[in-house]
Amino acid sequence: MTKGNDMRWLLLGATGLVGTHLRAALRGRDVVMTSHRAQLPGSVPLDLTDHAAVTRVIREARPDVIVVAAANAFVEQCEREPIATRVINVDAVRYLANAAPNALLVVFSSEYVFDGSAGTYAEDDLVTPINEYGRQKVAVEAIARERPDHLVCRVSGVYGWSAARTSFVCQLVDRLRAGQRLRVPADQVITPTPAADLAGVIVELVDRSARGIFHAAGPEILPRPEFARRAAQTFGLDAALLDLRTTAELGLAAPRPLRAGLRTDKLRAFLGHGLSHSVDALAAMRDAEPRP
Numbered sequence: 001m002t003k004g005n006d007m008r009w010l011l012l013g014a015t016g017l018v019g020t021h022l023r024a025a026l027r028g029r030d031v032v033m034t035s036h037r038a039q040l041p042g043s044v045p046l047d048l049t050d051h052a053a054v055t056r057v058i059r060e061a062r063p064d065v066i067v068v069a070a071a072n073a074f075v076e077q078c079e080r081e082p083i084a085t086r087v088i089n090v091d092a093v094r095y096l097a098n099a100a101p102n103a104l105l106v107v108f109s110s111e112y113v114f115d116g117s118a119g120t121y122a123e124d125d126l127v128t129p130i131n132e133y134g135r136q137k138v139a140v141e142a143i144a145r146e147r148p149d150h151l152v153c154r155v156s157g158v159y160g161w162s163a164a165r166t167s168f169v170c171q172l173v174d175r176l177r178a179g180q181r182l183r184v185p186a187d188q189v190i191t192p193t194p195a196a197d198l199a200g201v202i203v204e205l206v207d208r209s210a211r212g213i214f215h216a217a218g219p220e221i222l223p224r225p226e227f228a229r230r231a232a233q234t235f236g237l238d239a240a241l242l243d244l245r246t247t248a249e250l251g252l253a254a255p256r257p258l259r260a261g262l263r264t265d266k267l268r269a270f271l272g273h274g275l276s277h278s279v280d281a282l283a284a285m286r287d288a289e290p291r292p
């Protein structure tokens with residue numbers, strides 16, 4: 001396979017949270033980016049469920065690496081609409097994988113492949129999803145693993161800026177700045193993953209010919225309230241507006257794994273470094289806030 005700066009990349013879902021930061025990390029590279037509903041100058045509009053269009057894009061881009069950052073990443077919607085969300089989250093990835101059998105396929109998975117009863121977890125721990133989103137991720141992992149050239153990046157609680165301001169930290173900033181309360185699950189842990197670092201690490205893993213499953217997550221496994229307090233403090237916001245509730249009190253459709261932290265020893269051993277600690281990454285995010 002072509003290596004390093006000579007590789008041709010295809011980035012699907014370039015306007016999403018992970019896609020936005022991958023765009024920055026891939027600046028100067030040979031990359032075709034696709035967008036969906038959101039506009040992005042220079043990108044190719046693509047609905048991943050349109051198989052003829054996917055075939056066309058692959059034929060024209062002739063990618064060495066395909067990064068599937070496009071997905072329906074809404075856990076609640078996956079639970080309520082399993083069939084509709086599988087069309088994009090699983091079936092479209094299967095079609096794509098078959099349409100580009102020789103490319104390195106990079107997919108994103110989640111700590112939700114685990115049930116959270118015996119966390120924390122390493123890459124080779126048994127997957128036991130307890131909600132539809134987790135089951136879809138297990139299916140995507142299996143599709144990627146059918147080929148030798150695959151990278152599965154399991155992430156958790158990704159935070160950073162994106163146009164849609166969907167990340168937990170974005171929502172926290174927007175709500176607390178407006179003086180509104182924000183519900184935070186008191187009984188869940190996460191492995192907060194800074195999107196900017198994540199994007200850099202993905203490019204580095206590809207450049208260094210990594211294959212297989214990696215927990216591409218931040219270095220700390222934290223109770224959600226602790227992470228929320230750190231975010232509020234970093235942005236100079238009132239942590240008293242954080243409304244701590246048990247997961248059961250939130251009345252969610254999808255059961256949540258409560259203790260599903262991702263161990264990142266494999267990533268750090270492979271790269272010789274991990275992602276930034278949340279205190280540093282939150283400060284970097286604050287300093288990089290896009291001006292309206």
Ligand SMILES: NC(=O)c1ccc[n+]([C@@H]2O[C@H](COP(=O)([O-])OP(=O)(O)OC[C@H]3O[C@@H](n4cnc5c(N)ncnc54)[C@H](OP(=O)(O)O)[C@@H]3O)[C@@H](O)[C@H]2O)c1
Pocket residue numbers: 012013014015016017018019035036037038046047048049068069070071072073088108109110111155156157158159162166
């Ligand atoms: N964010 C997290 O904390 C987290 C945690 C674990 C795993 N992950 C996984 O990481 C990956 C990236 O997540 P993210 O947070 O970046 O998601 P995101 O911000 O919601 O972005 C999803 C992207 O997919 C695009 N998309 C949706 N439907 C599409 C379709 N039918 N055809 C083509 N593009 C489509 C969206 O474009 P439009 O908006 O224009 O439709 C958007 O660009 C996902 O696989 C997600 O499950 C994320």
